Amino acid sequence: MSDCKQQPDMKRREFLSNTVVAAGAVTVAPGVLLTTTEAKADGKGVSSNTRWGMLIDTNKCADGCTSCVSACDKENGIDLVKKPEGHDDAMWEQQRPQWIRKVKLRDTQSSVVSNLPLMCQHCEHPPCVDVCPTGASFKRADGIVMVDRHICIGCRYCMMACPYKARSFIHADVAEQVVNSPRGKGCVESCNLCAHRLDAGQGNTACAEACAKDGHNAIVFGDLKDPNSAVSKALKSQPSRQLREDLMLNTGVRYTNV
Amino acid sequence: MEKINYRELGCESPRFWTGMGVMAFLILLALVAVYHMEHNGHYVTGMTNQVVWGLPHVFAIFLIVAASGALNVASIGSVFGGPMYKPLGRFSSILAVALLAGGLMVLVLDLGRPDRLIIAMTKYNFKSIFAWNIYLYTGFFVIVGLYMWAMIDRKGSKMYRPLGITAFLWRLALTTGTGSIFGFLVAREAYDAAVMAPMFIIMSFSYGLAFFIITLMAAYWWDDRHIGDLRIAKLRKLLGVFVAAVLYFALVYHLTNLYITQHHGIESFVLLEGGVYTKMFWIGQVLIGGIIPLFLIYSPAFSTSRFAILAASFMVLLGGFFQVYIIVIGGQAFPMTMFPGKEVIESSFFDGVVSSYIPTVSEAMLGVGGIVVAMTIVAVVARMFPMLPDSLEDPDNI
Structure with missing residues (x-):
């Protein structure tokens, strides 16, 4: 038996429900409204008949040369990511994005020194794609592994999973950027084999182009599924290996003489 | 049995109220840290591209x-x-429920894009254990909520046991x-183990259990009520078994790694040469989190001491925090072996070197905020609903 006087105040109930609805809308709206714009291909989708990849000849990779790194930085607007004012230099070195880096190695037995560029290896079975909770880290039909920065929530699980430390998290606001490589604070990104160039019909990456321009030709880029492509021919002509081949990831980037 | x-x-x-005031202040500090x-x-x-998960993740996973x-x-x-436990x-x-809420709060507020939480709830990659965890965590809230209802409401008493089992x-x-x-995580040597x-x-x-005993x-x-010695003794003994089991699993984990030559690097890092991580392991995890609590629990000298059981519980939590810290941070600080048989002489991305990580005050404030949010939820719910028995005096007939 209920007494009317003990009924809750309806205005208060209405206020509470309105508050809940408003709070819900504020929580949900940004995600729904801001992420409906999907990137559109220009009519032609990418095809699994192609698998982009590269072969890196470490014997040709020159000591001290960073042309590939500079070219990548310029192509993808990484050089536009500036250190926040007053921030510690050493700290920023560990926080700034790097899609490609030069690594110098020495064999512990023979002391032979080798140089190589290291970037996303574009695995056929990428661990970063496996672990990404939202599917932001994905592999295109043509083998390119990249991040959909519309749905990356910035959890960095892909960075934990990548065996090559190929990914970078954007640690600060980005003032300037290039059209083909939009980026934002709080998302993860990595080498996408200059997907914008490939989609526009240019058949080469900025790093491979720069390396060739400098006369080193250490990077051969192309379609691994096309037996007549330069990269397929190069792979057939000499033994090559994958980094961390024990993980059986079938990488799209291969190395010789390492 | 008495009612x-x-x-x-x-x-x-x-x-x-003093407690609530302190907790409200700490939550406010956590919010300031998040905003910052x-x-x-x-x-x-202190997080970088080398150590990508930092102190907030330690707190979150711990909670x-x-x-x-x-x-x-x-x-x-x-x-x-x-x-005795019913x-x-x-x-x-x-x-x-409160600890999970606190932990998840820390995890979510440390995302690069916490504003995109809705995406995490609407887009799933079912191969990701993270995506599964989103279901496991929300399911936990629902199931434990129903379980609580079955415990509190007489109408739910029939469902009490099935819900308890579920x-x-x-939770497993x-x-x-x-x-x-x-x-x-197959890539990193500290992880990639089914025993995890x-x-x-x-x-x-x-x-x-340590959290339970303390709260x-x-x-x-807080409420000037009394807990009987027998109940405390039961909880104390149970904690002893669990603490010993944690030490046993740590032993198995490290022995397994020591058998695998490939993992000798990470083992000598954690056990011998890892500096702060080695200290955390031996002093934090083993001594503070294991040996001293076991002594406090099993020594006849402290068998009736409430202070001893409370101290043991706090030390278990502290040791546990170190254990999670070593797993999360230590596991990332140790360099990945990308080039077996080679040493890295130069790299702009810190390949082959131990990464440094120095947590900042804001990260700590956010993490502590997670614990405080959990404690606040417990205090508020226990204030509003009959959660605690009026008396926990020992029953006469046991």
Whole structure:
């Protein structure tokens, strides 16, 4: 038996429900409204008949040369990511994005020194794609592994999973950027084999182009599924290996003489 | 068996309001820290592209692991028929829910894009253990909520046991999921071990019970109620078993790694040469989190000392925190072996070197905020609903 006087105040109930609805809308709206714009291909989708990849000849990779790194930085607007004012230099070195880096190695037995560029290896079975909770880290039909920065929530699980430390998290606001490589604070990104160039019909990456321009030709880029492509021919002509081949990831980037 | 009366926590005691005031202040500090980190970006934290998960993740994982363990007391009461534990079931459930909420809050607020939380709830990659965990965590709230209802409402009494069993199985799945976050990371030598999942389960038993003992004793102190010696003794002995089991699993984990030559690097890093991580392991995890609590629990000198059991519980939590820190941070600080048989002479991306990580105050404030949010939820719910027995005096007939 209920007494009317003990009924809750309806205005208060209405206020509470309105508050809940408003709070819900504020929580949900940004995600729904801001992420409906999907990137559109220009009519032609990418095809699994192609698998982009590269072969890196470490014997040709020159000591001290960073042309590939500079070219990548310029192509993808990484050089536009500036250190926040007053921030510690050493700290920023560990926080700034790097899609490609030069690594110098020495064999512990023979002391032979080798140089190589290291970037996303574009695995056929990428661990970063496996672990990404939202599917932001994905592999295109043509083998390119990249991040959909519309749905990356910035959890960095892909960075934990990548065996090559190929990914970078954007640690600060980005003032300037290039059209083909939009980026934002709080998302993860990595080498996408200059997907914008490939989609526009240019058949080469900025790093491979720069390396060739400098006369080193250490990077051969192309379609691994096309037996007549330069990269397929190069792979057939000499033994090559994958980094961390024990993980059986079938990488799209291969190395010789390492 | 005598009837158990449950009563809300009284708020007349100045202890209650002082406590609430302190907690509100700490939550405010956590919010300030979040604003600072999210507004500026993660560059203001100690996290880098080398150590990508930092102190907030240590707190979050620690709380999430403890959460499922806190439910154990309820499970022992309903699934395994322990009459001494049954009256504590309600409190155990709310503590579990609160710890999970606190942990998830920290995890979410440390995302690069916490504003995109809705995406995490609408887009799933079912191969990701993270995506599974989203289901496991939300499911935990729902199931434990129903379980609590079955414990409190007479109408739900029929469902009490089935829900108790479901909640118990779910919590096992949840901790397996949390452990697998690391167990599935094939790339890093410190992880990539199936033993991670059961080890996390046993860690949860230990941390969860330690949290339970501390909060239970605090609640009864706040409200001037009394807990019988027998109950304390039971909880103390149970904690002893769990602490010993955690040490055993740590031993198995390290022995396995020591057998595998490929993992000798990470083992000598953690056990011998890792500097701060080595100290944390031997002093933090083993001594503070294991040996001293075991001494306090099993030494006849402290058998009736409430201070000793409280101190042991705090040390278990502290040691557990170090253990999670070594797993999360130590595992990242140690360089990945990308080029076996080679040493890295130069790299702009810090390949082949131990990464440094110095947590910032804001990260700590956010992490502490997670614990405080959990404690606040417990205090508020125990204040509003009859969660705690009026008296926990020892029953006469046992």
